Amino acid sequence: xxxxxxxxxxxxxxxxxxxxxxxxRMYNFGSATRDPETAVAHQxxxxxxxxxxxxxxxxxxxxxxxLHALTFDDELYVQSDRxxxxxxxxxxxxxxxxxxxxxxxxxxxxxxxxxxxxxQACANHLAPVFWPYDEIRDDWDNCTLRSWVDGRxxxxxxxxxxxxxxxxxRTLRERGHAVPDRDxxxxxxxxxxxxxxxxxxxxxxxxxxxxxxxxxAEYRVVDILSEMRPEYRVPFFNPVRG
Numbered sequence: 001x002x003x004x005x006x007x008x009x010x011x012x013x014x015x016x017x018x019x020x021x022x023x024x025r026m027y028n029f030g031s032a033t034r035d036p037e038t039a040v041a042h043q044x045x046x047x048x049x050x051x052x053x054x055x056x057x058x059x060x061x062x063x064x065x066x067l068h069a070l071t072f073d074d075e076l077y078v079q080s081d082r083x084x085x086x087x088x089x090x091x092x093x094x095x096x097x098x099x100x101x102x103x104x105x106x107x108x109x110x111x112x113x114x115x116x117x118x119x120q121a122c123a124n125h126l127a128p129v130f131w132p133y134d135e136i137r138d139d140w141d142n143c144t145l146r147s148w149v150d151g152r153x154x155x156x157x158x159x160x161x162x163x164x165x166x167x168x169x170r171t172l173r174e175r176g177h178a179v180p181d182r183d184x185x186x187x188x189x190x191x192x193x194x195x196x197x198x199x200x201x202x203x204x205x206x207x208x209x210x211x212x213x214x215x216x217a218e219y220r221v222v223d224i225l226s227e228m229r230p231e232y233r234v235p236f237f238n239p240v241r242g
Contacts, residue, residue: 002183003067007128009098010213012135021094025184026067027172028088028104028119032060032163032189060163060189062175063116070185071123072217076204078122079225080236082108084199086190087147087155087206090126091133091165093182098130099165101145101208101215104187108198109236124187127206127217133165136211140164143210149201157191159210 004022085103092098103125111118133140141160148154163171168188173179193199207216225233 001067003070005072005128007100007130009130009132010215011132012211021092021183023067023070023092023094023183023185024180026065026070026124026187027176027184028063028065028124028187029163029168029171029189030059030061030063030115032168032171033161033191034163035161060168060171062172063119064176065119065124065187069120069123071125071219072128073125074219075222076105076123076125076219077222077224078105078107079223080107080109081223081226082200083122083221084108084201085125085147085149085154085204085206087145088190089145089159089162089165089168089188089208091168091186091188092130093169093184093186095182097133097165097169099133099136099140099208100127100130101206101217102126102187103147103204103206103217103219104190105204105221108200125204125206125217125219126185127208127215129215131215137166139211143208145206145208147204147206149199150203152199152201154193154199155191156194159208161191162188 002022002024006018006020008016009019010016085105088102088104090100090102105122105125107118107121110121143159146156168186202221205218207214
């Protein structure tokens, strides 16, 4: 299976072009920080909601994600009132390496029983603009990630907290045995919110900013289970029978 899309490639000299891409695989990284201690705050943040990391698996932890869980749409469908976005660096390996930004939207209720399942339950949202990484490699650490929920600043962190794109790709190739030579996406992990609490809301916005320019996108969450009348709504988790 593969999916194709068009995106804008924005070069450092100010020129832009539309380019078609085809991807065959997608991966999400977790705890992908340069200093392992930097990831602890986010691990503590999610632990407050009953989400526990598989610490027996060495960081960064890698989650293969099915391609249908990728969207550029203005609306993102969920099946819970407890979902939240995570602004992340996105690495695209195609004819060359590109960097962009996206949101790994995650179902926090499902995450309490299955982190891989929770990441597959919601879509990965992607901004349709990429920068050629080789043009900004020397200045990459000057960039900043931000996200907002319902107009409130939710996350803000320099990209230098995370593994550099070259190291992300190298790590994926070392740990995977079916990684294609090219044509894949990597969402590169997140970090704690500004108030150290998981946030919930309807309107999400995110950006990658640096060196006088930025990439970003926004979307609204739609809880499709809420479209059923309460008495006919199938519970998200199966009822426990005594």
